[in-house]
Amino acid sequence: MHSSNHIIKFTNDMTVVGLINKNDERAQSGHSPLNINVSSVEIIKSNKFLGVHLVENLTWSLNSSSITKKAQQRLYFLRRLRKARLPPPY
Template sequence: MVVDFRRAQSHHSPLFIDGCPVEIVKSTKFLGVHLVENFTWSLNTSSISKKAQQRLYFLRRLKKAHLPPPILTMFYRGTIESVLSSCITAWFGNCTVSDCKTLQRIVKTAEKIIGVTWEETRVPIGNP
């Protein structure tokens, strides 16, 4: 992937490594984060939301098995919240409003499944 911040678009000559040209791609996945040439994060957000939606299925199954809310919360934090917050400092600041709503919808769905709101389960940090 070629990253060029110049305003005027220009053609980039091919890069050769060991005599073979390096392929120029529009997007790539690096350390679990989808990087797109124009640095939009919609592809990354859709990938994250898809993973989280798949894990919500298992949260629903655990709820049907009548597990208590603390166990469901622990499962959520270990399997879903960890996916939602992976490399969040890199991509969340430039997310669109619709991407943020998509992620928030997953969190709200998990709250409904577990039957708690996160304010009830969080430990206060710092002075009250």
Template sequence: MHSSNHIVKFADDPTVVGLISKNNESAYIKELQRLTAWCRANNLSLNVEKTKEMVVNFSRVQSDHSLLFLAGSPVDIVKSTKLLGVHLVENFT
């Protein structure tokens, strides 16, 4: 696992948290590919329809975030989500 990524596991809901610096998403993408391969190797399936991505950008310069694909399907980008009972919003208001 790359030091800028963390996987939080609770029951059957893994959460991948990745720090993307200087628009370099490669470590984050590799982590997701490793997670997908691990699930496949252990006969687990990721429900892409229930998979969401939330982008939190603390940079002064806003940049485009490339669309994420899992198992050939695009992952929805959301502005808020609920994680372990806590509601998170992309700007933390």
């Protein structure tokens, strides 16, 4: 714990929450490297957590395109069956 931030641990993941002063949450500044037990933490552009794609700029475009792609793949065989005019199973 530091006067400007807190480290909150959720199960096996770590989240670092920083202090926002004078409405500077939108200010673009370089971040100093984060070290935990002398190991540097890697900064990544995106990550998949519990099936949701999280991106560094917090947009939903990667998650939405991933869900759309998965739905298209799963609907492919249903479209093929409809095109072949097979009767539905009873």
